[in-house]
Amino acid sequence: MFYIDSHCHLTDSRYTSPAEIVNECKNKNVNLLVDIGWNFDTSVFASQNAKHFENVYFSAGIHPSESLKSVDVFKIQGLLTDKKCVAVGEIGLDYHYEPLDKSLQKQLFEEQIFMADKFNLPIIIHSRDASNDLLTTLKANKKYLNNGFLMHCYSESREQAFNYLDLGAYFAFGGVVTFKNSKKDDIVRAIPKDRILAETDAPYMSPVPLRGTTNYPYNVVFVYEKLAQIYGLNVEDFAQTVKENFYRFFKKVGL
Numbered sequence: 710m711f712y713i714d715s716h717c718h719l720t721d722s723r724y725t726s727p728a729e730i731v732n733e734c735k736n737k738n739v740n741l742l743v744d745i746g747w748n749f750d751t752s753v754f755a756s757q758n759a760k761h762f763e764n765v766y767f768s769a770g771i772h773p774s775e776s777l778k779s780v781d782v783f784k785i786q787g788l789l790t791d792k793k794c795v796a797v798g799e800i801g802l803d804y805h806y807e808p809l810d811k812s813l814q815k816q817l818f819e820e821q822i823f824m825a826d827k828f829n830l831p832i833i834i835h836s837r838d839a840s841n842d843l844l845t846t847l848k849a850n851k852k853y854l855n856n857g858f859l860m861h862c863y864s865e866s867r868e869q870a871f872n873y874l875d876l877g878a879y880f881a882f883g884g885v886v887t888f889k890n891s892k893k894d895d896i897v898r899a900i901p902k903d904r905i906l907a908e909t910d911a912p913y914m915s916p917v918p919l920r921g922t923t924n925y926p927y928n929v930v931f932v933y934e935k936l937a938q939i940y941g942l943n944v945e946d947f948a949q950t951v952k953e954n955f956y957r958f959f960k961k962v963g964l
């Protein structure tokens with residue numbers, strides 16, 4: 710078996726030993742991880758994890774929740790040329806928590822879309838309660854999306870998924886798909902099999918049967934099982950498909 714966690718936060722302060730987690734991943738056939746940065750410091754920390762652990766890659770980016778701070782978005786450029794930096798992210802729009810400034814968020818998002826294009830990297834998108842503005846921003850910047858974009862922890866509608874698919878989107882699902890009332894099955898089935906990835910968003914979003922506990926990247930196995938079941942595939946075939954998708958999307962992995 711070859712499992713991949715395409716989105717985790719090894720940099721989270723809840724984790725005292727990334728080395729132990731990475732080891733446990735190997736024991737459970739979770740063979741690749743992408744450690745996701747969400748501000749400058751976590752992006753640097755994630756790059757260090759990627760340097761230490763062969764099977765860890767990383768992304769660098771500034772999350773929309775950082776937009777009210779005085780962030781120098783261009784500082785992350787120095788990380789984007791690292792050979793293990795496989796994407797710009799997680800970036801996007803998040804209208805969930807007040808206070809927020811929509812135009813500042815959009816500006817931060819767009820600057821990083823341009824940057825991803827300049828450095829030939831795909832984008833990992835965080836979108837929360839901002840579905841329409843997010844789609845509008847992507848459409849307006851379509852010419853900068855040639856390296857692809859991934860809707861991480863996809864939580865929007867099935868109809869909206871088709872709009873993102875038209876722009877070439879990939880989609881990742883995490884522990885939420887395993888929740889009894891998540892009602893994600895029809896949405897997952899709408900995603901072509903060559904556009905799907907699995908993730909944990911660890912330490913958040915533990916899947917059933919571990920819901921409510923600290924999540925770990927190796928729990929991605931539960932997500933694979935659920936997604937495979939929704940598609941009516943056996944887990945091995947599904948994992949092979951996800952692996953192919955992963956290498957196609959994160960094209961710097963394995964170079």
Ligand SMILES: [Zn+2]
Nearest residue numbers: 716745799910
């Ligand atoms: Zn995340």
